[in-house]
Amino acid sequence: MTPPVRAVLWDLDGTLVDSGDYHWRSWRDTMRGEGFTLTYQQFLDSFGQRNDRILTAWLGADADPSRIVRLGDAKEALYRELARREGLVPLPGAREWVRRLHEEGWRQAIASSAPRANVEVMIEATGLRAVIDAFVSAEDVTRGKPDPDVFLAAASRLQAAPSECIVVEDAAAGVEAARRAGIRCIGVNSGATLAADLFVRSLTELPPDAFERLLGGWAG
Numbered sequence: 621m622t623p624p625v626r627a628v629l630w631d632l633d634g635t636l637v638d639s640g641d642y643h644w645r646s647w648r649d650t651m652r653g654e655g656f657t658l659t660y661q662q663f664l665d666s667f668g669q670r671n672d673r674i675l676t677a678w679l680g681a682d683a684d685p686s687r688i689v690r691l692g693d694a695k696e697a698l699y700r701e702l703a704r705r706e707g708l709v710p711l712p713g714a715r716e717w718v719r720r721l722h723e724e725g726w727r728q729a730i731a732s733s734a735p736r737a738n739v740e741v742m743i744e745a746t747g748l749r750a751v752i753d754a755f756v757s758a759e760d761v762t763r764g765k766p767d768p769d770v771f772l773a774a775a776s777r778l779q780a781a782p783s784e785c786i787v788v789e790d791a792a793a794g795v796e797a798a799r800r801a802g803i804r805c806i807g808v809n810s811g812a813t814l815a816a817d818l819f820v821r822s823l824t825e826l827p828p829d830a831f832e833r834l835l836g837g838w839a840g
Contacts (some may be wrong), residue, residue: 626835627727627780629771629798631751633734634667634790635808636714637742639703643667646698650691651678668791670733670764671695694736700741706744713823715748721831722751729754730762731774731787733764733794754778765793768801786834787817788823804834 633639644663651658656678666674671692676683721728728751732739735755743749754777763768777784787798787805795816798805807816808823818834820826827833 623725623832625727625778625780626725626832627729627775627778627782627785628721629729629774629785629787629803630718630730631668631777631787631789631794632730632732632739632742634711635788636710636730636748637708638711639699639708639742640667642699642702646695646702646729650695650698654691656747658829668733668765668789668793670758671735671827673764677710696738701736703738703741703745710746710748711823713826717747717826718748718751718824724784726831727753727778727780729756729774729778731756731770733758733770735759765791766812767795768797771797771801771803775801784835786831789814791816806830806834 627823630636633643644660647663648658658678662678666677672688675691675732679688690742701836718728730739730743730752734757736755736759739757743752754774756770756774757765761773763769770780771785776783781786785803787794787803789795789798789807790809791807792814793810795805795807795814805816805824806820807814807819810821813819818830
């Protein structure tokens with residue numbers, strides 16, 4: 621009998637890799653060049669969303685689309701420069717969980733709101749490419765989180781139904797996207813509490829059977 625599919629859809633920024641400071645600095649400096657003083661709270665409120673949604677919120681619904689593209693591209697280029705120059709480190713427990721789930725036969729995808737070039741930089745830095753089966757980034761969907769498209773696309777690439785998947789997320793927008801996709805969700809955030817099916821402050825706090833229990837108790 622063929623065992624049922626088990627799949628994990630990982631957010632990247634803030635979940636597997638801590639690059640929040642690089643995003644803050646690159647957004648702050650990019651917007652400063654436009655005469656826009658960005659507050660740290662505005663930045664925090666935007667985390668986990670696509671650049672077009674972020675910039676429309678900051679600049680207004682009537683902002684020139686070409687300006688939004690230009691600013692988003694400039695910010696991401698600065699972010700990648702910082703990441704390459706200063707390095708990226710997986711968050712505690714991230715590398716261990718991804719490798720363990722791979723060894724146990726779980727299918728795994730990255731489902732990120734970040735541009736593909738950013739995803740490539742981060743995955744290379746973590747050394748996890750060989751154990752991730754699929755990647756979905758901003759270019760692959762029309763609507764970003766909290767819309768469910770990125771997770772539904774990632775599940776499709778793993779040939780898994782939403783009921784066979786678990787999302788791991790650090791942002792409220794991502795948790796909401798998982799809910800809209802009909803996928804159970806593990807929230808991980810050292811600061812804010814998330815309304816996920818299971819919430820922890822760090823991946824190191826997850827019990828050994830967390831994924832099996834959340835998916836329904838199937839143990840192979």
